[in-house]
Amino acid sequence: MSAINLENISKIYAPAPISLGARLRRQPPQPGHQALSNVSFTVEHGEFFGLLGPNGAGKTTLISILAGLASASSGRARVCGYDVQTDFRQSRRALGVVPQELVYDPFFTVRETLRIQSGYFGLRNNDDWIDEILFNLGLSDKAESNMRALSGGMKRRVLVAQALVHRPPVIILDEPTAGVDVDLRRTLWAFISRLNKEGHTILLTTHYLEEAEALCRRVAMLKQGRIAALDTTQALMARVGGADLEDAFVRIMHDDEFLGVTA
Numbered sequence: 001m002s003a004i005n006l007e008n009i010s011k012i013y014a015p016a017p018i019s020l021g022a023r024l025r026r027q028p029p030q031p032g033h034q035a036l037s038n039v040s041f042t043v044e045h046g047e048f049f050g051l052l053g054p055n056g057a058g059k060t061t062l063i064s065i066l067a068g069l070a071s072a073s074s075g076r077a078r079v080c081g082y083d084v085q086t087d088f089r090q091s092r093r094a095l096g097v098v099p100q101e102l103v104y105d106p107f108f109t110v111r112e113t114l115r116i117q118s119g120y121f122g123l124r125n126n127d128d129w130i131d132e133i134l135f136n137l138g139l140s141d142k143a144e145s146n147m148r149a150l151s152g153g154m155k156r157r158v159l160v161a162q163a164l165v166h167r168p169p170v171i172i173l174d175e176p177t178a179g180v181d182v183d184l185r186r187t188l189w190a191f192i193s194r195l196n197k198e199g200h201t202i203l204l205t206t207h208y209l210e211e212a213e214a215l216c217r218r219v220a221m222l223k224q225g226r227i228a229a230l231d232t233t234q235a236l237m238a239r240v241g242g243a244d245l246e247d248a249f250v251r252i253m254h255d256d257e258f259l260g261v262t263a
């Protein structure tokens with residue numbers, strides 16, 4: 001049983017509702033937007049896996065499907081063997097997701113936020129683990145601060161903490177270091193690497209390819225909603241050529257030969 005298993009996932013977003021003016025002009029309805037086409041891959045337990053792709057490639061859509069926030073138009077997604085639709089509660093419990101957007105409730109303190117999140121998973125008396133997470137993310141002195149009083153980088157640390165309160169075996173980070181300072185990057189990667197060494201599976205999306213090269217043993221590259229490459233980071237760089245993963249990424253994204261090709 002794998003940590004993450006995706007079988008032929010496709011996603012077509014419904015078109016925007018047709019306006020009254022367009023209806024009166026008898027314009028034909030717009031087709032939906034195909035964000036993912038037959039995406040299949042597996043992430044094994046304990047892997048540090050990179051999901052890469054340019055803006056709009058479909059990374060967040062795929063993560064939303066895994067987290068049960070969006071439903072696939074076709075195909076099957078499983079987390080730790082649990083189907084994300086039919087076994088939603090178990091699959092969601094196995095997963096910690098750090099979202100790309102800073103979403104938070106401004107009325108609570110950091111500790112309250114983490115206690116509430118623990119409550120969603122039926123966890124009471126979770127303060128020992130909450131304190132450990134806060135310490136490891138450099139947030140101990142912010143525990144009683146109100147969320148709205150935190151800087152953007154500090155809020156992002158709380159999002160990471162929130163994803164970890166229920167000790168999920170699989171952790172998904174959607175661009176966790178976008179716009180954050182060197183200090184947080186180092187703190188975050190030290191903690192996430194430690195969790196990975198302890199056996200947690202990590203799926204990371206990032207536009208910082210040097211981070212992916214340093215951290216991820218395997219990567220999948222999405223291009224226009226299709227898998228363009230899927231291999232170990234080292235094998236991919238050796239096969240495609242170039243000085244580093246960024247070079248390989250640029251070559252793959254600019255060469256149509258790779259569209260829909262899997263390793």
Ligand SMILES: Nc1ncnc2c1ncn2[C@@H]1O[C@H](COP(=O)(O)OP(=O)(O)OP(=O)(O)O)[C@@H](O)[C@H]1O
Pocket residue numbers: 013014033034035053054055056057058059060061062
């Ligand atoms: N709710 C939605 N309705 C319609 N189209 C959407 C919706 N969400 C995303 N899309 C479209 O689906 C495609 C994939 O978007 P997605 O956010 O998954 O890409 P991404 O790889 O995460 O991009 P980024 O790197 O910019 O975060 C894009 O063309 C986007 O405009």
